[in-house]
Amino acid sequence: MTPKERIMAVLNHQKPDHMPCFGANSTVTYDQMEKMQAFWPDGHEKGEVMAKQALAAYTVLGFDAVRVPFCQTFEAEALGCKIKSGKEKGIPGIDHPPPYKLDDTPEFPKDFLSRGRIPELLKAVKILKKELGDEVPVVAGIIGSFTIAGALLETTTLLRATFKKPEKMRPFLEVAEKAGSELAKALIDAGADIISCEDMTASPDLIAPSTYRDYEMEYQTRQFEKISVPKILHICGNVDPIVEYMGKTGAEILSLEPKASAKLAREKCGPDVILMGGVDTATTLFMKDEDTVKKACEEQIAQGIQILAPGCAVAPGTPLGNLLAMVEVAKRH
Amino acid sequence: MKLLKDFSNIFRRYDLALEKTGEAREISKDPILQKIAKYVVDGDDENIIPAIKEALKTKTPLEIINDALIAGMNEVSRLWDEGVYFLPQVILSSDAMNAGIAECEKAMGKSMERKAKVVTHTAEGDIHDIGQVIVNALLNANGFEVINLGADVPVEKVVAACKEHKPVMVTGTALMTTTMTAFPKIAHMLKQAGLEIPFVCGGGAVSEEFVTSYELGIWGKEASQAPGMAEDALAGESWQSMRAKWNG
Numbered sequence: 414m415t416p417k418e419r420i421m422a423v424l425n426h427q428k429p430d431h432m433p434c435f436g437a438n439s440t441v442t443y444d445q446m447e448k449m450q451a452f453w454p455d456g457h458e459k460g461e462v463m464a465k466q467a468l469a470a471y472t473v474l475g476f477d478a479v480r481v482p483f484c485q486t487f488e489a490e491a492l493g494c495k496i497k498s499g500k501e502k503g504i505p506g507i508d509h510p511p512p513y514k515l516d517d518t519p520e521f522p523k524d525f526l527s528r529g530r531i532p533e534l535l536k537a538v539k540i541l542k543k544e545l546g547d548e549v550p551v552v553a554g555i556i557g558s559f560t561i562a563g564a565l566l567e568t569t570t571l572l573r574a575t576f577k578k579p580e581k582m583r584p585f586l587e588v589a590e591k592a593g594s595e596l597a598k599a600l601i602d603a604g605a606d607i608i609s610c611e612d613m614t615a616s617p618d619l620i621a622p623s624t625y626r627d628y629e630m631e632y633q634t635r636q637f638e639k640i641s642v643p644k645i646l647h648i649c650g651n652v653d654p655i656v657e658y659m660g661k662t663g664a665e666i667l668s669l670e671p672k673a674s675a676k677l678a679r680e681k682c683g684p685d686v687i688l689m690g691g692v693d694t695a696t697t698l699f700m701k702d703e704d705t706v707k708k709a710c711e712e713q714i715a716q717g718i719q720i721l722a723p724g725c726a727v728a729p730g731t732p733l734g735n736l737l738a739m740v741e742v743a744k745r746h
Numbered sequence: 747m748k749l750l751k752d753f754s755n756i757f758r759r760y761d762l763a764l765e766k767t768g769e770a771r772e773i774s775k776d777p778i779l780q781k782i783a784k785y786v787v788d789g790d791d792e793n794i795i796p797a798i799k800e801a802l803k804t805k806t807p808l809e810i811i812n813d814a815l816i817a818g819m820n821e822v823s824r825l826w827d828e829g830v831y832f833l834p835q836v837i838l839s840s841d842a843m844n845a846g847i848a849e850c851e852k853a854m855g856k857s858m859e860r861k862a863k864v865v866t867h868t869a870e871g872d873i874h875d876i877g878q879v880i881v882n883a884l885l886n887a888n889g890f891e892v893i894n895l896g897a898d899v900p901v902e903k904v905v906a907a908c909k910e911h912k913p914v915m916v917t918g919t920a921l922m923t924t925t926m927t928a929f930p931k932i933a934h935m936l937k938q939a940g941l942e943i944p945f946v947c948g949g950g951a952v953s954e955e956f957v958t959s960y961e962l963g964i965w966g967k968e969a970s971q972a973p974g975m976a977e978d979a980l981a982g983e984s985w986q987s988m989r990a991k992w993n994g
Contacts, residue, residue, distance in 0.1 A: 497898075503871045503924050506898070569879065572834040573841070576789065618950075619876060621832040650950075695951035728924055728951070 415548045416477035417606070423687055423719055424643055424665055432719065434743035435470065435478035435552065437609045437647045437668035437689055438726035439504075444733040445469035453729075454498050457484055457505050460536025467541060471549050473733075475740045478607065479545065480552040481537050483726075485611055488556050488592040489564035490529035491522070502729070511567040515574055515581050519565055519588040526599050535603045542604025552645070553605035555597050557612025558632040559620070561589035568614060575624045582628060590632040594639045601642055609645040610636070610664070615655075622654035630658045637663035645689065649725055657681035670724035671697075671709065675716035689720035692739065699728040703738040710742040721746075768830035773821055778805065779814040782846065786818030787825075789838025791845040798849045807850035811858055815846045819887035826880070827970050833876065840883030847886075860891035862980045863913040864972075867895035867904050868949075872925040877949045880969035881917055888973035901928050905935045908943055915979040916943050917972065921950035930960040937961055944985040946975055954993055964989045 414422065414430045422429040446452050449472075451465035463481055470476040484504040490496045493512035499505050513519050522528060526535075534553075541551045562585040563571045574582050597608045614620070615629045637644050646664035648655070651672040659667055660682030667682065669675055669690035678688055691713045692698045692706055701709075710721055721743040727736070773783035778801045785794035801810055822839040825831040851857050864885050868878045882892045893911050895903060908916055916936075920926035929947045936943060947957045948966030957965035962985045966972065971992065978988050 499871065499924075506871070568876070569837060572837055575834045576838055617832070619833050621834065624834075696953045696955075699951075700953060700955060728922075730924070730927075 416471070417548055417550050419477055420550055420607075420720070426685075432714070432721055432743040432746040433477040434721040434740050435476040435550075436480050436723050436727065437552070437645045437666075438480070438554070438611060438723065439483035440470050440474065440476065440480060440723060440727045440736070441466050441483050442727060442729050442731050442733065442736070443502075445473050446729075448473050453483075453501055453503070454505070457482065457499065458530055458533060460533040460540060463533065463537035464540035464544070467537065468544060471545065474736050478550040478552045479541055480554065480609065481541070482534055482554055485554075485556050485560065485613065486564075487529060487531055487534055488561050488589070488596055491525050491531055492519070492561070492565060492588065492592055493522075494564050496529075504729075507564045509567070511565060511570070513565050513585070515566060515570060515578065519585050521588045521591050525592065525595055531596065531599070535599055538600055538603040538605050550606035551604055552607045552609050553597075553600035553603075554609045554611060555593040555600070556589075557610050557615055557629070557646075557648075558586045558589035558593060558636065559625075559629045560612050560614040561592055562586050563614040565589070568619070571614070572619065575620055575628075579624070579628060586628065586632045590636050594636045597636075597640045601640070605642065607643050607645060607666075608640050609647060609668070611647045613649045615648050616650040617652060617654045618650040622658075625655045626658050630662060633662040633664075647725075653677055660686050666720065668722060668724075669718075671713055672724075675713060675718050679717045687720065688718050689722045690718050690724050691721045692723055694723045694725045694727055694731070698723055698735050699731045701735070703734050706735045706738045707742050710739055714742070714746055768825060768828055770821055770825065773817045774813055776813070779810065779817075782810060782814035783818035783821070786815055786839050786842045786846065787821055789835055789842050791838070791842040794842050794846050795849055798846055802850075802853050807853045808858070811847055811850050815843045815850070816887050816889070819843045819883065823884055823887070823970055827968075833880070836880050836883060840879070840886070843883070843887060861889045862976070863891045863893055863911045864976050864979075865893045865895065865904065865907050865911060865913040865916040867899040867907075867916075867918055868897040869918055869920040869922075869925040869928045870898055870900045871928075872898060872920050872922055872949075876921070877969055878917070878919040881919065881966075881972045884969060884973050885976055888976070890973070890976050901931045901935065904932050905939060905941075908936060908941050909939060913943060915976050916945050917966065918945065918947045919949040920947070920952050926952050926956065929957070929963065933960045933962040942985065944975070944979045944983075944988050946972065958989060958993055961985075965993045 419429040419433045455462040456466040467479040470479045495508040497508040643665045645666040647668035656678045666687040770787045774780045945962040946966045954965040957963040
């Protein structure tokens with residue numbers, strides 16, 4: 414099977430030749446940058462370099478899909494947030510002050526898709542599609558509405574609003590949902606096969622589960638209805654209290670950190686949803702050795718994981734051998 | 747392909763299990779203080795001000811701070827520990843407590859006396875100052891003066907703040923593996939400057955193994971440990987004995 418056939422088999426509830434392995438989040442590391450001779454910050458800013466770095470997931474790691482971008486700031490920048498460069502070693506972040514206050518009415522710019530670095534991201538997807546053809550899927554990332562709203566208002570302001578003035582969040586969630594959806598459509602037009610939605614701020618580590626259920630879930634569901642390709646929903650941390658709702662958003666694949674229970678996700682979401690995840694990116698993948706990584710992968714597979722993946726964005730200093738060890742385990746299943 | 751084998755939970759009402767229910771306990775027998783404490787627990791930073799103004803007619807500012815504001819925040823800390831409260835509620839309660847303390851300080855004509863200073867920061871490159879928000883609130887509620895350096899703080903700034911303020915303890919929070927590498931650098935520079943201050947590090951990506959790999963480092967598992975650790979540091983415990991007590 415080609416990587417694409419392998420992933421399609423899982424999505425169609427058929428048996429793949431072996432378990433696929435790829436990232437819902439960024440999998441770029443310094444080692445891969447060296448091998449590809451493509452570096453940051455260019456990889457965050459220039460389409461050609463971004464594509465080259467993403468390609469390493471397939472050519473260097475042997476993952477079943479490639480993934481762009483490597484940060485969570487594209488929509489926010491295009492909506493008016495200030496961006497702080499991560500320079501050579503880090504990823505771009507959102508800088509202070511935020512563009513809006515809670516009483517403001519946010520605007521969706523007409524030229525959204527040509528703002529910031531979005532044209533470069535779309536260029537990267539086109540290049541990857543040309544390089545990989547129909548063999549290897551291109552996963553393209555968008556950011557969840559709640560996380561974008563947090564960038565527009567500053568996360569703590571949004572968190573206060575969840576209890577004090579939750580209705581005031583709606584205009585921001587609307588604009589944020591539109592941003593992610595428009596970007597997803599453009600990414601699909603450029604050649605993306607799978608859309609991965611990262612929604613860090615929707616984690617129960619940050620908001621109450623009832624806020625997810627009563628607000629974010631609605632926007633997530635609306636967004637996923639508009640996206641024609643398979644969707645991955647990734648929310649960081651222990652999502653046990655909300656995983657049932659995540660399963661109702663229309664995402665075909667849920668990406669879980671090992672902090673969350675894959676077994677519980679299966680119980681609450683039923684047999685149709687595909688579970689993706691595997692290794693804790695900080696305490697295991699970054700800090701430990703290959704044997705520990707393999708053991709952690711096996712444990713998660715036993716819990717019901719169907720696509721092996723780093724649990725979250727890979728730390729760029731992660732040893733190459735640890736990522737290769739994941740592929741080795743996937744091939745055994 | 748893994749399919750659902752266990753159907754035992756299918757007909758359970760999951761929504762009942764969504765959030766733990768727990769009631770705030772009574773904080774003070776005195777109805778005036780109880781009312782103020784309740785505003786802290788409810789995170790109401792508006793109504794708390796008139797309530798304090800009213801209370802100041804019969805109570806001293808220190809009584810209000812200690813027996814209502816701080817006592818209320820300690821109750822919030824308990825609700826957080828037990829998983830009843832989520833982060834937004836802790837932030838709102840902390841806002842209410844701080845507004846209340848400011849009102850009492852106005853009445854005293856001076857700042858309330860604090861036990862000691864603690865410098866807190868979130869690592870350079872990390873904009874997620876979420877864990878630090880709780881650490882600040884809890885230290886504040888326990889009578890420590892928090893020198894809050896905020897998020898995305900360069901290594902040199904942390905060291906400079908320690909030189910200036912001579913805190914009993916310094917804390918670092920990091921959510922990302924890319925940013926926590928600043929901690930050993932800070933520890934090294936503090937050591938070189940002759941400042942053997944217990945350096946409590948914690949947050950999303952930060953593991954015990956990592957923190958105990960450098961001098962001064964003590965791993966903070968939960969934000970709620972911060973006040974207890976600060977008390978130890980205030981009592982003069984070394985970073986070694988604090989590490990032995992809180993880690994491993």
